Amino acid sequence: MKVAVILAAVTAVEVAWSYLPWSDWGDGKALYFLEVGGLLAMMGFKFFVVASVFMHLKFDSPLFSLMFYIGLGLAVAVYCVALSTFQFFA
Numbered sequence: 653m654k655v656a657v658i659l660a661a662v663t664a665v666e667v668a669w670s671y672l673p674w675s676d677w678g679d680g681k682a683l684y685f686l687e688v689g690g691l692l693a694m695m696g697f698k699f700f701v702v703a704s705v706f707m708h709l710k711f712d713s714p715l716f717s718l719m720f721y722i723g724l725g726l727a728v729a730v731y732c733v734a735l736s737t738f739q740f741f742a
Contacts, residue, residue: 655705666694
């Protein structure tokens with residue numbers, strides 16, 4: 653029940669975050685990166701909670717958790733490299 657309440661609260665903050673008037677506060681990429689970065693940070697937190705609780709990673713050997721998170725990090729790195737080839741970050 654605690655996990656459900658935490659996930660619901662973070663989801664509510666994410667929805668509110670996405671409806672904030674970011675464009676009214678000025679121009680530039682800084683606010684865009686703040687908006688998207690905040691959403692990505694909240695998404696990462698929710699993923700960590702779901703993976704550790706529902707995939708039972710917090711009860712398994714730390715080696716299994718380490719292998720899972722290293723694989724996740726490599727997948728994100730490959731995805732970012734693929735996006736950079738399309739000049740997504742430029």
